Amino acid sequence: MIANITDVKTFWDSNPCQSNLSDKKDRKEYYKEITYKRYHGREWHVPIVAKFKEFKYRDVLEIGCGFATDGLEFAKNGARYVGIDLTPKAIELAKERFELFNVKGTFINVNAEETLPFPDNSFDHIYSFGVIMASPHPEYIVEQMYRVLRPGGTFTVMLYNRSSINYYIEIMFLRKLFRRILYPKCMPRLLSKVTGFDEWKLNEHRRIMREKGKLTKEEWISINTDGPLCPLMKVYNRREAAELFKKFNDVKQDIWEFNSEHWSFIGKMIPTKVERAIGRIWGWHRMIYGKKPT
Numbered sequence: 001m002i003a004n005i006t007d008v009k010t011f012w013d014s015n016p017c018q019s020n021l022s023d024k025k026d027r028k029e030y031y032k033e034i035t036y037k038r039y040h041g042r043e044w045h046v047p048i049v050a051k052f053k054e055f056k057y058r059d060v061l062e063i064g065c066g067f068a069t070d071g072l073e074f075a076k077n078g079a080r081y082v083g084i085d086l087t088p089k090a091i092e093l094a095k096e097r098f099e100l101f102n103v104k105g106t107f108i109n110v111n112a113e114e115t116l117p118f119p120d121n122s123f124d125h126i127y128s129f130g131v132i133m134a135s136p137h138p139e140y141i142v143e144q145m146y147r148v149l150r151p152g153g154t155f156t157v158m159l160y161n162r163s164s165i166n167y168y169i170e171i172m173f174l175r176k177l178f179r180r181i182l183y184p185k186c187m188p189r190l191l192s193k194v195t196g197f198d199e200w201k202l203n204e205h206r207r208i209m210r211e212k213g214k215l216t217k218e219e220w221i222s223i224n225t226d227g228p229l230c231p232l233m234k235v236y237n238r239r240e241a242a243e244l245f246k247k248f249n250d251v252k253q254d255i256w257e258f259n260s261e262h263w264s265f266i267g268k269m270i271p272t273k274v275e276r277a278i279g280r281i282w283g284w285h286r287m288i289y290g291k292k293p294t
């Protein structure tokens, strides 16, 4: 059964994206550490693809801003920034973050699949990182993007990449092959000790397997992307992404991000340079850029 928008909202509201990257008590230090880890870890490519400095005095809308790690960079670099998100928690944290860093921005709690509270042709640029494929009707969101972008306005979107090592080798092959290993009760703990993978995630996978038995392909993809409790996630290859954005002009795509942490001790042996090079060919982040026709 495909998850609905309430399932999506409930999940992200209780798991704000990357909120576990820091456990610092001081809120400003907490956000600083998250920003540092995002841009110096496996998502080192975000500043390159987002081009934060190119939108000074421009109206920028972020769809699915989460707690606005990237939003803060757009705003600090002079963009007139508006962040929207499905969950009240993300909006509350994003507002707190902007206040702590004394940066101006507007935040609205809204479902981007519905008519957005902006007139047609309101924004110069739309940014959305890891969001559209987490929603039941990505095509509705893209329709809204088209409506609220100004003619000639641009967008930068990240969707998960079907044509990737993560999808074909990890999710559709290795994880399927090894899931039965989790049947004995002791296995999540044992496997976690051997591989370093999170024990709670292995426990959840075991529970789902025992309670639900056979999953649909959509369900399998969803629980193997942003954690076992993630209700909905889709993946896109070049053709599928091009189809989604077919109304736009100059649509270009490129690929980034290989997460070596998924590869336990083998991953630790991969040099950063090699990891990044693999990401550019078979990575998990499919970036899509385009323009609304003038």
Ligand SMILES: C[S@@+](CC[C@H](N)C(=O)[O-])C[C@H]1O[C@@H](n2cnc3c(N)ncnc32)[C@H](O)[C@@H]1O
Pocket: 008, 009, 012, 013, 016, 017, 018, 063, 064, 065, 066, 067, 069, 084, 085, 086, 087, 090, 110, 111, 112, 113, 128, 129, 130, 131, 134, 135
């Ligand atoms: C994977 S997180 C990404 C957050 C942020 N863009 C980042 O990169 O850290 C997905 C976010 O999309 C939001 N989201 C999912 N569906 C949405 C929708 N239909 N409308 C608005 N936001 C949505 C979720 O609430 C969540 O904050």
